[in-house]
Amino acid sequence: MLTIRDLTVTYPSRGQAPITALQNVSLDILKGEIVVALGASGCGKSTLLNTIAGFLPATSGRLELNTHEIKGPGAVRGVVFQKDTLLPWKSVIDNVAIGLVFAGQSRAAARAQAHSLLSLVGLDDFANVAPYELSGGMRQRVGIARALATNPDLLLMDEPFGALDSFTREQMQELLISVWHKTHKTIFLITHSIEEALSLGTRVIVMSPRPGRIVRRYPLDFVKRFSAGESWASIRTDQAFL
Amino acid sequence: MPLYDVIGIKIDPYLNTSQTVSSASAFGLSDGQKTRLISAATIMLFGLAWWALSTYHWVATLFLPSPSDVWEQLLAIVTDGYANATLWDHVGASLVRILSAAAIAFSLAIPIGLSMGLSPWVKGLFDPPIEFYWPLPPLAYLPLMIIWLGIGEASKITLLTLAMFAPICLAAQAGVRGVSEERLHAARSLGANGWQLFWHVILSSALPEILTGTRIAIGVGWGTLVAAELIAATRGIGFMIMSASHFLATDVVFVGIGIIALLVFAFSYSWQKLEVFLVPWKGQE
Ligand SMILES: Nc1ncnc2c1ncn2[C@@H]1O[C@H](COP(=O)(O)OP(=O)(O)O)[C@@H](O)[C@H]1O
Ligand SMILES: [Mg+2]
Numbered sequence: 001m002l003t004i005r006d007l008t009v010t011y012p013s014r015g016q017a018p019i020t021a022l023q024n025v026s027l028d029i030l031k032g033e034i035v036v037a038l039g040a041s042g043c044g045k046s047t048l049l050n051t052i053a054g055f056l057p058a059t060s061g062r063l064e065l066n067t068h069e070i071k072g073p074g075a076v077r078g079v080v081f082q083k084d085t086l087l088p089w090k091s092v093i094d095n096v097a098i099g100l101v102f103a104g105q106s107r108a109a110a111r112a113q114a115h116s117l118l119s120l121v122g123l124d125d126f127a128n129v130a131p132y133e134l135s136g137g138m139r140q141r142v143g144i145a146r147a148l149a150t151n152p153d154l155l156l157m158d159e160p161f162g163a164l165d166s167f168t169r170e171q172m173q174e175l176l177i178s179v180w181h182k183t184h185k186t187i188f189l190i191t192h193s194i195e196e197a198l199s200l201g202t203r204v205i206v207m208s209p210r211p212g213r214i215v216r217r218y219p220l221d222f223v224k225r226f227s228a229g230e231s232w233a234s235i236r237t238d239q240a241f242l
Numbered sequence: 243m244p245l246y247d248v249i250g251i252k253i254d255p256y257l258n259t260s261q262t263v264s265s266a267s268a269f270g271l272s273d274g275q276k277t278r279l280i281s282a283a284t285i286m287l288f289g290l291a292w293w294a295l296s297t298y299h300w301v302a303t304l305f306l307p308s309p310s311d312v313w314e315q316l317l318a319i320v321t322d323g324y325a326n327a328t329l330w331d332h333v334g335a336s337l338v339r340i341l342s343a344a345a346i347a348f349s350l351a352i353p354i355g356l357s358m359g360l361s362p363w364v365k366g367l368f369d370p371p372i373e374f375y376w377p378l379p380p381l382a383y384l385p386l387m388i389i390w391l392g393i394g395e396a397s398k399i400t401l402l403t404l405a406m407f408a409p410i411c412l413a414a415q416a417g418v419r420g421v422s423e424e425r426l427h428a429a430r431s432l433g434a435n436g437w438q439l440f441w442h443v444i445l446s447s448a449l450p451e452i453l454t455g456t457r458i459a460i461g462v463g464w465g466t467l468v469a470a471e472l473i474a475a476t477r478g479i480g481f482m483i484m485s486a487s488h489f490l491a492t493d494v495v496f497v498g499i500g501i502i503a504l505l506v507f508a509f510s511y512s513w514q515k516l517e518v519f520l521v522p523w524k525g526q527e
Contacts, residue, residue, distance in 0.1 A: 055427050075433030085428035088523030089446040098442065099432035132526040150433060 001186060002029040002052065002154060007061035009047050021047040023211035025061070029154070034180060034187040036201035038194065044212020045190040049158050052188065053079050065153060075099055078147030082159040084139040086131040092142050093118065093127040099150035110149075117145040120179060137168035144179065157189040161196070173199055307493040312500070315493040324494065325485055327477055333501065335477035339395070339470065340463050343402030347459060350403075351410035352452060358411070359418025359448070360440070368411075376408035380466045388473055398470040405466040406459040413455020417448025450521045457513045464506050479505075 009022040021044045029035050037045045050056040051063065054073040063070045065077065073079075078099075086095045093114050100110035118124055121141040131139055140160055147155055160176075161169040173196065180187060191197050197204045198220065206216040289309070295301045296308035303311070319329050357364040375383070380401055391397035421444050429443045471480030479498050486494035517524065 050427075053427070053431055055430070073427065073430035075431070077431060079428065079431040081424055081428060083424060085422070085424045087425070087443065087446065088526065089449075089521075090442075098429075101442075102429075102433040102435070102438050130523065132523055146432070 001031045001066060002027075002188070003062070003064045003067075004028070004052070005062040007048075007051065007063060008059045009044075009051055009056060010059045020211040022051070023213050025213055027205065027214065029186060029188060031186050032184050034189060034200055034202045036197040036204045037188070037190045037207055038197040038204055039192065039207035040209065041192060043207045043209035045192075045207055046158055047212065048207075049079075049156050049188065049190055052154075053077055053156050075103065075150040076152050077154045077156055078150065078152035080140070080143045080147050080155070080157040080160045082162050084131070084136075084143050086139060086142055086146070088130060088132050090131075091128050092123065092131060092134070095131060095142055096145045096149055099146060103150060114145070114149060117149055118142075120148070120182065121145045121175060135168075137164050137172055140164065140172060141175065144176070148179070148183065148185070153186065155185050155187045157187065159190050159192070162191070169196070176200065304490060304492060307496060311493045312496045315491075316497045316500070319494070319497060324482055325476070329501075331477050332479050332482050333505075335475070335481075336467055336471070336479045337505075339398050339402060339478070340460070340467060343399045343406060343463060344456075344460060346399070346403045347406035347410060347463075348456060351407045351455075351459075352414050355411035355414025355452075355455075356418055356445075356448065359415040360444075365415075372408060372411060375404065376412075380405045381469050384469060384473070393473050397473055398475070401470045401473075402463050402466055406463045409459040409462060410452070410455040413451050413458070414448060417451030417455075418444055420451060421447040450517070450524050453513070453517045453521065457510060457517075460509055460513065461506065464502060464509075467502075 004025060004027040007022055007025040008020065010018040010020045012018050025044075025048065027035075037048065039045055047056065051058055052065075052070065054070050054077065070077075086092075087098070090098065093111055094107075096114035096117055097107070097110035100113055101107060105113075115124070115127065118127055121144055123138060123141055123145070126134065126138065131142060134142065143160070144155075161172045164172060176187075177200065179185070189200060191200075201218075201220050204218045204220060205214045206218075207213065208215045292306070293309055296303065296306045296311075307315075323329060324332065354364070354368060358368055359365075383404070384401060387397040387401050391400055425443055425447065426439065429439055434442065467478070468480035468483060471478040471484065475481040479501055483495050483498035486492075486498065
């Protein structure tokens with residue numbers, strides 16, 4: 001579905017040699033996968049995600065989503081950021097509905113659809129609250145609902161739970177898996193936590209810095225087992241997981 | 243890590259709470275209460291000094307009329323008016339000038355400032371004239387206003403408009419520039435086109451900054467008012483002060499200053515209320 005071939009991204013830097021953030025990265029993401037990029041900070045994970053999102057131009061290489069070349073940002077790829085980017089002057093429901101309003105839907109229709117997304121992330125009761133009245137975890141849930149509203153082919157998440165406490169993070173991971181189970185979305189997620197990568201990924205790619213590239217790829221089945229009903233406790237004590 | 247915006251500085255919330263607790267608990271008062279208490283004491287001290295200096299004639303009445311003189315003069319002006327016009331005529335004349343200049347300045351400076359923030363073309367076009375004139379004190383180009391526009395209302399209102407224009411225009415620009423890139427990216431990836439980006443994201447992001455700009459502008463406007471009313475006015479608080487000074491009527495000067503102070507205070511107070519109403523998210527993000 002997503003095809004990346006020999007992607008190189010360099011940042012121009014004033015006076016000095018340009019920084020090569022990614023070099024010759026190739027990656028295929030198939031429909032329904034959760035591909036997790038794992039790596040220390042500075043190894044180009046965000047650069048990769050931002051290029052897929054269309055925020056950054058590729059310096060060289062090919063980038064296609066469903067055989068369409070990625071030229072700029074658009075609603076076919078939903079993005080969830082580490083820092084929430086909700087609009088504080090709009091209520092939670094209007095934040096979730098905004099992508100549909102951008103697409104030309106009436107406010108009422110957009111809101112009706114946004115309501116079902118809010119219940120998907122368990123926030124039915126917070127529709128008319130302002131985003132800044134919510135906790136960090138709840139805001140990220142709104143962020144996920146908002147990104148899903150336009151029914152994107154691919155969901156991009158840049159350390160979405162990185163700013164949350166470990167308890168909330170675990171809840172959010174379970175929420176994400178249940179969302180994935182219900183919507184069958186294709187997800188590309190970034191983390192620097194090995195445990196998070198193992199818990200969420202159907203496939204993990206490990207990246208290394210200077211220049212950023214993919215050094216290892218692991219297919220995994222823990223998420224599928226969890227979705228199939230097995231408890232985290234039993235998966236987490238599994239030898240393979242450890 | 244969640245960060246709170248305290249006095250414009252990003253401070254670790256844990257660090258911050260421990261500090262405020264220790265410093266404020268010394269008197270069992272919050273920092274805000276303590277500041278207000280000290281301010282109240284200062285005001286009382288000033289009042290007392292004024293009363294003592296004038297009542298015991300340590301300073302001549304010509305230089306410092308006593309509080310009771312000023313109060314009686316105020317009552318006299320309220321009942322009999324000053325210079326063939328009632329107090330309300332004077333206040334009204336000043337308000338009309340300030341408000342019409344503000345209306346013109348707002349309606350020009352906000353769209354121009356926003357477009358300057360959005361487009362390098364518009365910025366290139368307007369930057370030279372604005373950068374040239376805005377550091378100039380209004381009194382410096384006041385004579386030009388008189389030569390070009392005469393001594394009627396037009397020159398006064400134009401002077402005030404020019405003085406108010408720059409702070410609003412610069413604030414609107416800064417507001418647009420200050421929109422977070424992440425927020426723009428997020429909206430783009432939700433499918434926003436240029437116009438939607440402006441309407442749903444940029445305008446509201448810039449609003450706090452614009453409101454601050456308008457508040458500063460109104461302050462500058464009051465500051466320029468006295469200068470504007472030097473232009474052969476027969477009405478206005480600024481005129482009242484200037485004319486009283488010619489007759490060495492210091493108590494009338496005091497009344498005029500007091501009225502301006504009151505009006506400025508009322509304006510900035512209601513403007514703050516307006517900000518809280520329009521930008522409830524300020525400082526909460
Ligand atoms: N806007 C930028 N300008 C210049 N260099 C950048 C920029 N953004 C990131 N980089 C550099 O690119 C490299 C990869 O960064 P990034 O993709 O943010 O890594 P990660 O998300 O894995 O922490 C780093 O060395 C970083 O310094
Ligand atoms: Mg990153």
